[in-house]
Amino acid sequence: MGNPKAFLEIHRKEAGYRPVNDRIHDFGEVEQTLNTKDRQEQASRCMDCGVPFCHWACPLGNKDPEWNDALYHGEWETAYKLLKKTNPFPEFTGRICPALCEKACVLYHTTGEAVTNRENEAAIAERAFLEGYVTIENPQRNGKKVAVIGAGPAGLAAANELNLMGYSVTVFEKNEAAGGLLRYGIPNFKLNKAVIDRRIQVMEQEGVEFRYNSEISGESGISVISGDYDAIVIATGTPTARDLKAPGRELKGVHLALELLSQQNRVLAGMTFSDEERITARGKDVLVIGGGDTGSDCIGTAHRQGCKSVTQIEIMPKPPVGHNPNTPWPNWPVILKTTSSHEEGCTRRWNINTLEFLGKDGKVTGVKVQPIDWKPNPEGGRPLMIEAGEPEIIKAELVLLAMGFLKPEHPEYPENVFVCGDAANGASLVVRAIASGKQTAQKVDAFLKR
Ligand SMILES: Cc1cc2nc3c(=O)[nH]c(=O)nc-3n(C[C@H](O)[C@H](O)[C@H](O)COP(=O)(O)OP(=O)(O)OC[C@H]3O[C@@H](n4cnc5c(N)ncnc54)[C@H](O)[C@@H]3O)c2cc1C
Ligand code: SF4
Incomplete structure (x- = not known):
């Protein structure tokens, strides 16, 4: 903890949104960014609490006090390395996570002014891409193959983790591009799609293979590919939206x-x-x-x-x-x-x-x-x-x-088939999908190492 008094002297400062009359004319991201000095000052407000509830609240267990401290000291690369340990895609969560950690922050409880963890996370991720801290790993292959079905955040997290462990990973995605609801649900004004493309390029360079326009449906679809893979991860989200069967539902519009x-x-x-x-x-x-x-x-x-x-x-x-x-x-x-x-x-x-x-x-x-x-x-x-x-x-x-999504039901799959993300838990959050994908990768690894 760099500045023990910062939380008393410095108020929470959000970068805020672009003015309404400007932003509603385009689909560019609405959120702005702070300058480097203000950003580091915001990080200095983190008190490194004895019991850091932000760890507990973040489904990824992000160690906010550690990377906030590095950020405060201007050690951006260290901050990124600490963040990357728990979060493979901070550029996504930094933009669109509801910041469960901030509502559990002790400063939120005591002063109503939580540390700006989410924005700090986005700033660290962007600096990492800008300054080249996002390096391309070259994992040694272990000879085993895993198929991931669905390229939403859960499938991407599972694929990323398994690839870095040495598995040869193929992602089957029914759409024409990766991202799931990051790309085809969340509007560009919250998440610019170039941010997804940039991460997919890193994953491709690290060896993950993406097959688009490739729908693998149900048990029959799985049995078609199962002979080629040692394990299969299903990360197909919640495809069925809740409908409203009131009279007139068939009307155009x-x-x-x-x-x-x-x-x-x-x-x-x-x-x-x-x-x-x-x-x-x-x-x-x-x-x-x-x-x-x-x-x-x-x-x-x-x-x-x-x-x-x-x-x-x-x-x-x-x-x-x-x-x-x-x-x-x-x-x-x-x-x-x-x-x-x-x-x-x-x-x-x-x-x-x-x-x-x-x-x-x-x-x-x-x-x-x-x-x-x-x-x-x-x-x-x-x-x-x-x-x-x-x-x-x-x-x-x-x-x-816009009334939510039905939780999918799954048959009993063979023991080398795993389900994660919204497909397993019902409609939720990107951060939970990433956490679920990572945990599932660990389960796949444990299974294949039996
Ligand atoms: C409009 C909207 C806005 C949201 N905003 C936020 C937000 O701001 N913050 C937040 O944290 N969460 C938000 N969410 C929730 C979040 O997007 C989801 O919880 C998250 O994307 C789930 O990740 P997933 O990988 O499990 O599933 P998905 O993102 O749904 O990805 C599933 C992928 O599987 C593919 N797929 C499905 N079936 C098949 C098949 N048979 N074969 C091959 N591929 C298949 C799909 O095409 C898709 O790419 C939002 C959701 C919606 C709908
Ligand atoms: S992923 Fe979300 S909950 Fe976790 S530290 Fe980042 S903003 Fe907070």
């Missing part, structure tokens, strides 16, 4: 969130779509159903496409603002979250149930909704939903369903 998000990301990558296929919010009133992060990404995308207005509705009650006694520190606080996309303009409503999609000439024109309330269930379990007011109509020419 009602889409799953990922239909919009993945298409927009592909358009930015240079792909073209016919007018018939193209989903756009341009000139439309947009309704997003689902109050979570995917819904928020739809809002930011709709703004950049030139929508007239955006409303986001959520069936659950509004979370508490600032503090939630049900999720005390150091747990992740379930509180109201306002994202950069919300800041760009949006009407947010809670306790709203969707009854019906309304339309004219086959196209959606609005959604009939019902204000509701929740009351405790006398028999225990899920609270009971009760009506609270008259049904109303929200005008919308584009409706986006």
Whole structure:
């Protein structure tokens, strides 16, 4: 710990976002960066606590106090080496991790001003690429082969770890490029796709083979490749989004969130779509159903496409603002979250149930909704939903369903087949997917060394 008084004298300083009126005209990353002096000063605020809860909260067990100290002293290469020990892709988490560590930070608990771990992580990763600390490893091959199915963060983490252990790794990916939801879910304004390409190039140079447009589906798909590999890792994510089977669902203009998000990301990558296929919010009133992060990404995308207005509705009650006694520190606080996309303009409503999609000439024109309330269930379990007011109509020419994903079910696979990431645990976070991929690589290694 370099400066024992820094946390008393220096306040948390975030780099912040580009101004709204600038950023909504493009899909460039919204987050800015601090200069080197400010960044090192922010790192100096880390107190290297006796019990560092940030380790505990980070699914990767990142050692934030260690690399914050190196960063404070301007030892960027050391900081990167410490970070790399636990996190193979800090350039991803540094941009889009919700920073579980920061909400567990002792400074968050005591002053509300956590150390800026996530931004520090991104700064270390970017400096490492810029100054050449990201070296190409040349692992000695051990003669065994592993197939990884799915090139999202879980599959990439498993492939990376196994490759560095000496296995010959082939990644089968059904899409035309790697990244999973990093590439085809998360908008470019949160994560520029060149950041993914840069990491894939490193992995390729280190020996990982990527086969794109290669779908390996179900037990039959696995049995086709199983003869060629000693072990198989399934990292196929959560392919099925939760749908809303209300009357009128078939109307044109009602889409799953990922239909919009993945298409927009592909358009930015240079792909073209016919007018018939193209989903756009341009000139439309947009309704997003689902109050979570995917819904928020739809809002930011709709703004950049030139929508007239955006409303986001959520069936659950509004979370508490600032503090939630049900999720005390150091747990992740379930509180109201306002994202950069919300800041760009949006009407947010809670306790709203969707009854019906309304339309004219086959196209959606609005959604009939019902204000509701929740009351405790006398028999225990899920609270009971009760009506609270008259049904109303929200005008919308584009409706986006952002209500989460179904957890996949898996058959009993042979003992050399392993499942990781969202495919194993249900929809979660990039940092958890990376951690799961790494842990699975260790299991594969233990299995193949029996
Ligand atoms: C819109 C959106 C925004 C999000 N924003 C954030 C965020 O800001 N921060 C955060 O931490 N998390 C975020 N998440 C969650 C995060 O993206 C996921 O938890 C994470 O990507 C899961 O990683 P994964 O590798 O398990 O699965 P995925 O990322 O889903 O990757 C699975 C891969 O497997 C491939 N695949 C599937 N089936 C097959 C098959 N049969 N054969 C070959 N390949 C196949 C898919 O094409 C895909 O590339 C977001 C999710 C969404 C939907
Ligand atoms: S990966 Fe996320 S939780 Fe872990 S140290 Fe980085 S920002 Fe914090």
